[in-house]
Amino acid sequence: MALRSTVELQLEARILAKNDRAATANRELFQSRQWRVLNLLGSPGAGKTALLEATLKALGDRPEPPIQLYVIEGDQATDNDARRIQAAGGHAVQVGTGQGCHLEAAAIAQAAELLNPPHGSLLVIENVGNLVCPALFDLGEAAKVVVISTTEGDDKPLKYPHAFRAAHAIVLTKTDLLPYVPFDRDRFLDCVRRINPTAPVFEVSALMGLGLGDWCAWATATTAAPTDAS
Numbered sequence: 001m002a003l004r005s006t007v008e009l010q011l012e013a014r015i016l017a018k019n020d021r022a023a024t025a026n027r028e029l030f031q032s033r034q035w036r037v038l039n040l041l042g043s044p045g046a047g048k049t050a051l052l053e054a055t056l057k058a059l060g061d062r063p064e065p066p067i068q069l070y071v072i073e074g075d076q077a078t079d080n081d082a083r084r085i086q087a088a089g090g091h092a093v094q095v096g097t098g099q100g101c102h103l104e105a106a107a108i109a110q111a112a113e114l115l116n117p118p119h120g121s122l123l124v125i126e127n128v129g130n131l132v133c134p135a136l137f138d139l140g141e142a143a144k145v146v147v148i149s150t151t152e153g154d155d156k157p158l159k160y161p162h163a164f165r166a167a168h169a170i171v172l173t174k175t176d177l178l179p180y181v182p183f184d185r186d187r188f189l190d191c192v193r194r195i196n197p198t199a200p201v202f203e204v205s206a207l208m209g210l211g212l213g214d215w216c217a218w219a220t221a222t223t224a225a226p227t228d229a230s
Contacts, residue, residue: 097128
């Protein structure tokens with residue numbers, strides 16, 4: 001195994017420190033405007049955008065006063081996901097990262113100002129699709145949410161422990177496929193608890209509209225940002 005050089009480690013430390021300063025400024029901005037900000041992490045195809053589309057519908061169907069959903073979409077290329085959110089009735093802006101494998105706090109600040117949600121809105125950041133780099137970068141969010149589908153395998157928490165350890169909540173998607181895929185739900189939950197004993201796990205099917213009530217209640221109640229980055 002090749003060891004990383006001192007120069008590489010110093011460069012990474014400087015990048016993370018710069019990002020942390022921007023994240024702190026973001027957190028102050030988000031709190032001052034009373035935005036509920038969630039950072040969604042997940043592999044490509046985990047169902048992050050579908051979850052947001054279903055969340056839009058579920059929030060719109062609630063008898064309570066509506067909570068507006070604003071979304072910052074992160075992808076290396078295309079604005080496909082932002083257009084999906086807009087077609088579902090949400091507000092969205094796309095952030096292209098080019099070859100970058102994650103979103104950074106400075107880009108989030110620009111996107112948030114462009115969206116400019118009203119006070120008390122739910123602002124969700126759909127990060128670039130992977131479970132490694134995005135988990136390392138604080139964006140100023142109130143909570144990190146790991147989204148994982150039943151098609152990905154029940155051992156993912158053990159393979160990507162940092163992402164699951166940093167999560168304030170975990171959403172298991174595509175539960176309608178459980179009868180058809182080799183996914184052991186009990187083993188998955190056991191793996192989650194070995195890594196993160198406290199994060200709630202929401203089991204949903206965006207396609208069937210199942211399990212969204214508890215997820216929406218948690219998402220809209222997440223108002224206070226943690227005092228330190230996870």
